Each structure stands twice: as C-alpha cells, then as structure tokens.
Amino acid sequence: MLSLNRVSKSYKVGTFGGKELVAVRDVSFDVDEGEVVSLIGESGSGKTTIGKMILKLVEISRGSITCDGTDVAGIHGGAVKAYYRHVQGVFQDPFSSYNPIFKADRVFSMIRSEYFADMARSEWSDKIEAALRAVTLEPDQVLNKYPHQLSGGQLQRLLVARALLLDLKFLVADEIISMLDASTRIDVLNLLADLKSRGMGILFITHDLSLGNYISEKTVILRRGAIVEMGATEKVFGNPTHPYTKVLITSVPQLHKKWADVEAEIRARGGDDSGTCLFHQAYPPTAGPAAADAPTLVKVEDDHYVGCFDLGQGICRVA
Amino acid sequence: MTAATGTPTKPGAAADDADKNPTPPAKRARGETLFFALRSKKFLVSATILLVLAFIAIFGPLIDSTDPVAQGGLPMRHPTLELGNWFGSTYFGDDVFSQFANGLRASFFVGFLGGGLAAVIGMGVGFVAGYRGGWLDEILNMITNIFLVIPTLAVLLVITSYLAARGVLFEAVFVGLFSWPWAARAIRAQTFSLRSREFIDLAKLSGRSGWKVILFEIAPNMSSYLFLTYILLFGGAILLAASLDFIGLGPTGGMSLGLMMYNSVTYGAALQLGIWWWFIPPGIGIIALVGALYVMNVGLDEIFNPKLRDI
Ligand SMILES: Nc1ncnc2c1ncn2[C@@H]1O[C@H](COP(=O)(O)OP(=O)(O)OP(=O)(O)O)[C@@H](O)[C@H]1O
Numbered sequence: 001m002l003s004l005n006r007v008s009k010s011y012k013v014g015t016f017g018g019k020e021l022v023a024v025r026d027v028s029f030d031v032d033e034g035e036v037v038s039l040i041g042e043s044g045s046g047k048t049t050i051g052k053m054i055l056k057l058v059e060i061s062r063g064s065i066t067c068d069g070t071d072v073a074g075i076h077g078g079a080v081k082a083y084y085r086h087v088q089g090v091f092q093d094p095f096s097s098y099n100p101i102f103k104a105d106r107v108f109s110m111i112r113s114e115y116f117a118d119m120a121r122s123e124w125s126d127k128i129e130a131a132l133r134a135v136t137l138e139p140d141q142v143l144n145k146y147p148h149q150l151s152g153g154q155l156q157r158l159l160v161a162r163a164l165l166l167d168l169k170f171l172v173a174d175e176i177i178s179m180l181d182a183s184t185r186i187d188v189l190n191l192l193a194d195l196k197s198r199g200m201g202i203l204f205i206t207h208d209l210s211l212g213n214y215i216s217e218k219t220v221i222l223r224r225g226a227i228v229e230m231g232a233t234e235k236v237f238g239n240p241t242h243p244y245t246k247v248l249i250t251s252v253p254q255l256h257k258k259w260a261d262v263e264a265e266i267r268a269r270g271g272d273d274s275g276t277c278l279f280h281q282a283y284p285p286t287a288g289p290a291a292a293d294a295p296t297l298v299k300v301e302d303d304h305y306v307g308c309f310d311l312g313q314g315i316c317r318v319a
Numbered sequence: 320m321t322a323a324t325g326t327p328t329k330p331g332a333a334a335d336d337a338d339k340n341p342t343p344p345a346k347r348a349r350g351e352t353l354f355f356a357l358r359s360k361k362f363l364v365s366a367t368i369l370l371v372l373a374f375i376a377i378f379g380p381l382i383d384s385t386d387p388v389a390q391g392g393l394p395m396r397h398p399t400l401e402l403g404n405w406f407g408s409t410y411f412g413d414d415v416f417s418q419f420a421n422g423l424r425a426s427f428f429v430g431f432l433g434g435g436l437a438a439v440i441g442m443g444v445g446f447v448a449g450y451r452g453g454w455l456d457e458i459l460n461m462i463t464n465i466f467l468v469i470p471t472l473a474v475l476l477v478i479t480s481y482l483a484a485r486g487v488l489f490e491a492v493f494v495g496l497f498s499w500p501w502a503a504r505a506i507r508a509q510t511f512s513l514r515s516r517e518f519i520d521l522a523k524l525s526g527r528s529g530w531k532v533i534l535f536e537i538a539p540n541m542s543s544y545l546f547l548t549y550i551l552l553f554g555g556a557i558l559l560a561a562s563l564d565f566i567g568l569g570p571t572g573g574m575s576l577g578l579m580m581y582n583s584v585t586y587g588a589a590l591q592l593g594i595w596w597w598f599i600p601p602g603i604g605i606i607a608l609v610g611a612l613y614v615m616n617v618g619l620d621e622i623f624n625p626k627l628r629d630i
Pocket residue numbers: 011012013021022023041042043044045046047048049050092207
C-alpha cells in the first residue's frame with residue numbers, strides 16, 4: 001500500500017545553507033493494508049522526518065514514496081486534499097499542534113469545512129462524539145476549550161480523534177501515546193489494533209522498544225537516518241543480528257536505560273563481539289562510489305534484513 | 320516592535336493557568352486589552368487627539384461651508400470668533416478654517432486609502448514571500464528592494480510633467496504604491512517564523528490550501544502586529560503626501576494641509592507679512608495627526624505586548 005523506495009532527506013543547514021545534514025539515508029520499506037510497522041530509533045534518527053515526507057509536509061530529497069502505486073511527490077493541487085482524506089498523521093508534540101489563539105476543537109471544524117461541508121449539524125456532532133468515545137474522551141470535557149486548558153494527553157487523543165473523522169487508509173502515528181498514562185495507553189493501543197483489523201496501515205513511530213514489540217507485525221530499526229535492521233517483529237526481537245540492535249534489545253529489561261547509554265555501550269564493546277559484517281560478506285566493498293541501485297540491506301532469513309555493521313567509524317571494520 | 324504571536328504555553332504552566340483562570344483566553348485577552356488600553360496614557364491622549372481631528376475633518380466643512388478657495392472674503396483678516404473666520408483669512412481672502420477642515424479631510428483620505436493600499440500590497444507580498452519561500456520569495460524580495468531604492472520624488476516629477484491634473488485620489492494611490500516595502504519585509508519575516516510551526520502542518524493536513532492557511536492560521540496569529548503596521552503606514556502616507564504638497568507636487572485641485580503651507584509660503588508671503596494664522600494651523604494639524612498616530616502605535620504596542628507593560 002505505502003512503499004518507500006530509497007528515500008533520502010538532506011536539510012540545508014549553516015549560515016548560508018552551505019552545509020548539508022543528512023537526516024534520512026536510503027530508507028526503503030513497505031507498509032501493507034492492515035499492518036502496523038513500528039519505526040524505532042533514538043532521538044534525531046530521522047523518524048519524524050520520514051513521517052513528514054509521507055505526509056508531504058517535507059520534500060523528499062532523493063528516492064520516492066508511493067501510495068497505492070501513485071508517486072506521492074507527484075500529487076499536486078486539489079489531489080493533495082484527496083490524498084489527505086485517506087492518509088493522515090498525528091504529531092509528536094500535541095502542544096504545538098494547536099493554534100494557540102483558537103479553541104482546540106477547531107481541528108475538527110477545519111476537517112468539517114474542508115471535507116464535510118454538506119453534512120447536517122446533528123450528523124456531524126454524532127460523528128465527533130463517536131470519534132471522541134473511541135479515544136475515551138468525554139465530549140463535554142474537551143469540546144469548547146482552549147488548548148492551554150487541556151492536558152497533553154487530552155490534546156494528543158483529540159488529534160487521534162480528528163484523524164478518525166476522515167476516511168482513513170493510512171496513519172502516521174508519531175509518538176502518539178507519549179503523554180498517556182498506562183490505562184489510556186492501552187485504550188489507544190487497542191483502538192489502533194481495531195483500526196488495523198479493519199484494514200488500515202499504520203506507521204507507528206516510537207523510541208519505546210516494548211511498545212513497538214507489542215503492537216507491530218513489522219519493525220524497522222533506524223540509526224542516524226539509515227535502517228540497521230528490519231523485518232518481522234518476532235524475528236528482529238527474537239534474533240537480533242546487527243550489533244546495534246543486539247545492544248538495544250538486551251538492554252530493554254533495564255527500564256531506565258537511556259539511548260545515550262546504548263551508544264556508549266556499543267562504543268565500549270567495539271567491534272569485538274559483533275561478528276562479521278553480514279552485509280559486506282554478501283556484498284564485498286568495491287573501490288569507487290557505490291552504484292545508485294546497490295543494495296542497502298542483506299537478507300538474514302525470511303522477512304529479516306540487516307544493514308552494514310559499521311557504527312560510524314568510516315568503513316565497515318569487520319569487512 | 321515585537322509581535323504578539325502567542326507562543327504556546329509550557330505543559331505545566333498551561334495546567335496551572337487553566338486552574339486559576341477559567342476564562343477562555345480570547346475573552347480574557349479582550350477584556351485585558353481594554354483594561355490596559357484605558358490605563359495607557361499614551362493611548363488615551365493620542366486617541367483623544369485623533370478623535371478631535373477626525374471630528375473637525377468630518378463636521379468642519381459642514382459647519383463652516385465656505386468654499387476653501389473662493390477668494391471672496393476680506394484678505395488677511397485676523398482670527399475672530401465669528402463663524403467663517405475662526406482661523407482668519409489668507410492673503411487672497413480665503414477662509415483658513417474652511418481650508419484647514421477640508422485639508423484635514425484630504426489627509427485622512429490619503430491616510431486611509433494610501434495607507435490601506437500600502438498595507439494590502441505589503442501584506443500580500445510579505446505573506447506570499449514568507450509562506451512560499453524559494454524562488455517566489457527571491458523574486459518578491461527583488462521587487463521589494465527595487466521599490467525601496469526607487470527615488471519617489473524623481474518618479475513623481477516625471478509623472479507630473481505628463482499629468483497636468485492630479486487629484487487627491489491620485490496622490491493617495493501614488494503614496495500607497497511607494498510606501499509598502501518595509502511593511503512587506505516585516506510581515507515576511509513574521510510569516511517565515513510562523514510557517515514552520517506544527518499547527519500550520521496540521522492545517523495543511525486538514526486539506527487547507529495555501530491562501531487559507533495564510534488567511535486563517537498565520538494572519539490571526541499576528542493580527543495586532545498587522546494593526547500596528549497599518550497605523551504606521553497610515554501616518555507615513557499622510558506625512559509623505561504633506562511633504563509632496565509642500566514642494567508643490569500635490570494635487571492640483573482641492574485642498575490639503577501641505578498645500579496650505581505651500582501656498583502660504585510661495586504665493587502669500589505669509590512669513591514676511593506675518594500672516595501666522597495661515598501656516599500655523601496646517602503645521603500643527605500635520606504634527607498632531609502624525610504624532611498622535613505614532614504615539615498611539617507605541618501605546619498599542621504596550622497594550623498588545625505584555626512584556627512592554629510597565630506595571
Ligand atoms: N527543518 C529542519 N532543518 C534542519 N534540520 C532538521 C530539520 N528537521 C529535522 N532536522 C534534523 O534532522 C534530524 C532528524 O530529525 P527528526 O525530527 O526526524 O528526528 P526524530 O527521530 O523524530 O527524533 P525524536 O525522537 O527526538 O523526535 C535531526 O538531526 C534534526 O536536527
């Protein structure tokens with residue numbers, strides 16, 4: 001359904017835009033109907049950027065994203081509106097997603113004025129009520145209030161409810177339960193599972209491994225903008241192959257382990273126990289620039305792929 | 320000038336705020352704005368001056384209906400309390416009060432129309448350049464810079480040599496066409512900082528087209544700033560028109576404050592003959608009008624922007 005094909009994004013940074021920051025590097029994966037794919041990575045690894053490229057909010061630098069076979073970058077004008085009827089996103093930071101000078105439920109009325117202008121008032125309020133109930137919000141608790149009068153979790157769930165108003169086929173969920181407590185968290189996760197069973201595709205962005213493990217059938221591990229490992233969730237979690245993933249997953253039980261510690265641990269371990277780079281075993285490094293269609297991942301087993309074991313010291317040291 | 324762009328509150332702060340103050344911010348802000356407006360001396364004084372001047376401009380010509388350029392009356396009469404001679408008469412026997420009231424009308428007209436035109440162009444260019452960015456921004460920036468360096472006087476001199484009869488309307492449009500660039504730049508910068516905010520993305524995701532995002536998301540967030548910009552353009556247009564009038568490039572028919580001063584100095588030898596009542600009223604009129612607008616701008620800035628309030 002949604003397919004990323006060697007997508008890259010570089011931002012121009014520096015005083016005169018002279019420097020380039022590569023936020024996403026040669027990322028390819030698919031999300032099918034009724035499938036939840038979790039995109040896991042540390043802060044700054046490019047998760048949000050990938051979500052925004054899918055939503056046409058950030059331009060793609062190289063590669064392409066297709067939705068049901070249509071190139072997303074080629075959608076212009078009125079077709080963009082039609083695209084958003086089926087493809088929606090909920091952003092990471094609920095506080096900045098609302099225009100502070102308007103009431104929070106304006107996010108609903110925008111949808112109404114653009115997509116449901118002819119719908120009768122009573123029908124519309126029923127629709128809103130149903131959407132709010134789906135995210136366990138009481139309508140009179142959240143309607144007619146300003147964003148600063150609502151909690152982060154309420155704002156976050158309002159955004160999920162907003163997306164439900166449309167005829168969704170694909171949802172980019174960028175850390176959508178970061179502000180919810182355990183019980184509401186389960187409610188929203190169950191809602192996502194329900195949407196999935198009705199055929200929706202979901203890109204579940206998170207830095208929480210256990211959440212990703214819980215909800216998704218497919219996992220993509222991102223590090224510094226590139227995929228290090230991906231595949232069926234039980235394979236990635238059951239048989240982590242990349243040294244980075246190994247450290248990540250063995251550190252899951254330690255609840256308060258930070259991502260920075262993971263990086264440090266990997267650096268401390270060096271390459272000694274990471275074994276041979278499976279990627280370069282399969283595709284020996286050649287002199288000169290890599291071809292544009294050179295593979296970026298190697299197959300470990302069915303539905304399980306891994307990237308080069310290099311952890312940033314330049315060339316792959318175990319090649 | 321800083322814009323009150325309404326930065327989102329921090330989570331903790333927002334919760335506290337909501338507890339203590341259940342009034343919605345728009346309502347509260349409106350009440351607060353009024354409260355601080357009535358406490359601001361700058362605002363009260365300038366608003367009073369503007370109201371008095373507007374009253375003279377509107378009702379003056381109705382009360383004293385003498386034709387400002389009839390040249391019928393006694394020349395060089397000192398001001399008296401008699402109707403039709405409140406400000407005395409000119410070297411040519413015109414009623415100075417009638418000239419003053421009609422001139423004030425013309426000034427307000429130039430301010431509204433010229434300032435309004437400049438505001439429309441400035442906002443249009445600023446919003447589009449700041450929102451779209453890229454090559455469109457560069458082209459609009461270039462046009463803005465060209466207008467910024469074009470010598471207004473030289474252009475007007477050329478036009479004057481081709482166009483013998485020029486009305487107040489022409490002057491207002493001309494002034495408007497040449498005073499928008501700084502506004503466009505300021506609004507562009509503001510728009511630029513707003514467009515990358517996440518709620519803009521959400522509006523786009525809701526199917527809103529570019530101009531709707533500008534009109535319904537960006538502009539409301541800088542409404543006080545836009546209002547201040549208009550006030551400054553209003554005053555600037557009046558001042559520019561007055562200086563054009565004073566050097567003899569003003570409207571050929573009708574009356575204006577600048578034209579009164581030009582006539583008094585050029586034809587009436589008012590300075591030499593001591594007809595002070597001829598040039599003092601228009602001089603004070605212009606200073607009061609433009610000065611009050613600028614003071615009001617500063618006052619409103621303090622009212623809109625809590626950081627500038629002296630509590
Ligand atoms: N508009 C931008 N201009 C320049 N650099 C940007 C921009 N947006 C993101 N970046 C950079 O791109 C990289 C990836 O950012 P991104 O927001 O995608 O990370 P993330 O994985 O979502 O992180 P987090 O978990 O903290 O949300 C970061 O290094 C960030 O600094």
